[in-house]
Amino acid sequence: MSTLRKACVIGSPVSHSRSPLIHSYWLKKYGITGTYDRVEVLPDQLAAFLQRIRGGELAGCNVTIPLKERAFELVDCTNEQTGKLKSLNTIFMSQGMLCGISTDGAGFMANLADAVKGWSCTSKHVVILGAGGAARALVAALADAGVGGIKIVNRTMTRAEAISTEFQDKVKAHSWDDLTDLLGNADLLINSTSLGMTGQPPLVVSVERLKPEAVVADIVYAPLETELLRRARQLGHRCVDGLGMLMHQAVPGFEKWFGIRPEVTDELREIIAADITGRQAD
Ligand SMILES: NC(=O)c1ccc[n+]([C@@H]2O[C@H](COP(=O)([O-])OP(=O)(O)OC[C@H]3O[C@@H](n4cnc5c(N)ncnc54)[C@H](OP(=O)(O)O)[C@@H]3O)[C@@H](O)[C@H]2O)c1
Missing domain, CATH: 3.40.50.720 (NAD(P)-binding Rossmann-like Domain)
Structure with missing residues (x-):
């Protein structure tokens, strides 16, 4: 029996985030027993929330406004590019340490390579x-x-x-x-x-x-x-x-939390595009 792995996006406000659409699509596509939710977290709740990842209750999270800089200060390790930005959007555990990276740059580059x-x-x-x-x-x-x-x-x-x-x-x-x-x-x-x-x-x-x-x-x-x-x-x-960058920047997080490097597909693009068009019509 596989264990339930959980991830989420945290921030405030967090209702606008399309990350749940992207990760839920991949969880279903790869038949993974996992969840990805939105969790409203205020700056003064961030440190306590990150303890839940350290404790193993969650595999990790995405981070959106207004927590990206504060989260950078609270993680144990990062990579060179993120160290220059002092801001992150993806948190996961690695070798017992809480790690945080920014995936926007890599997402942009992957999308550029895909599109051109x-x-x-x-x-x-x-x-x-x-x-x-x-x-x-x-x-x-x-x-x-x-x-x-x-x-x-x-x-x-x-x-x-x-x-x-x-x-x-x-x-x-x-x-x-x-x-x-x-x-x-x-x-x-x-x-x-x-x-x-x-x-x-x-x-x-x-x-x-x-x-x-x-x-x-x-x-x-x-x-x-x-x-x-x-x-x-x-x-x-x-x-x-x-939209291509939005999908590609989500790839590293999913891989860290759920163990499969997911594919950015035309079907995923259509799902997010429909959501964007639908919300504009609201
Ligand atoms: N596709 C993706 O995956 C992805 C990822 C990240 C961000 N984004 C999008 O990228 C955009 C920027 O995000 P960000 O996080 O960099 O935002 P940010 O830190 O708030 O920066 C906004 C930038 O837009 C400029 N700007 C805003 N209003 C302006 C105006 N009226 N006239 C001239 N310049 C103006 C600002 O100039 P000043 O410095 O002069 O204020 C600043 O350079 C947003 O639309 C966001 O949704 C997309």
Whole structure:
């Protein structure tokens, strides 16, 4: 008889999280005796909650707002990329220690490899819009993958400069005024701001300035196809959407908790896409 393994997503609010949809799909697909729930956890309850993982009651959890930075401080071990971010989204036990990692960067890279077959990051020039938590994860992953240089464009220059200082030679900070000039040299353009998301202001980018072979990625996944991706696709660019990253970033957690490296399938994409479209219609 297999034992019931339990995982969950914690945060506050946590009702918006689509992680239960993703992990429940994989539990069913692989016939695993396990559960994955949403648990509302406030910052002052976090340390006590993590004790339940240390004690073996839970295999681990995903972590969402506002707990990602505090959780980083409370785990026993991490990896090099997460150490630079000081923020995590996935917690599990390894060799008796509570470990925490950020999977956003790896999720973005796995999705890029899946969506643009054969494309290599080596020596490429990247323009990233935004300097928030997601942008930091992308910079760390892209720098590890050997890109030639990264230009970060952000409304608040101090946030872009902080990332640039941390990653030194590879990363330069720019204001939004520089964007049009930067586009002509970009091999990969990524939107990591919340602009263009349902309910947020539009994202305005002169896509026609890009080289025809440039790849365009948007990590926003609601709407499923953002205006940036729609226009880029019309101009013939290879495009990478945020839903793919959302699914791929969930892979390492499931593997740690349930012992199988799950596959990102078209069927899973359809399930999440239907949920996103359904909630927009609410
Ligand atoms: N697909 C996925 O798996 C995935 C994973 C993580 C995040 N995301 C999405 O990525 C987006 C960013 O997430 P995050 O965690 O990095 O958020 P964050 O830390 O809050 O950063 C938000 C970024 O958007 C910029 N921004 C927001 N409103 C703006 C405006 N009106 N004008 C110009 N810039 C604006 C911010 O600029 P300032 O610094 O100037 O405020 C900042 O750079 C969200 O939409 C999130 O849902 C997707």
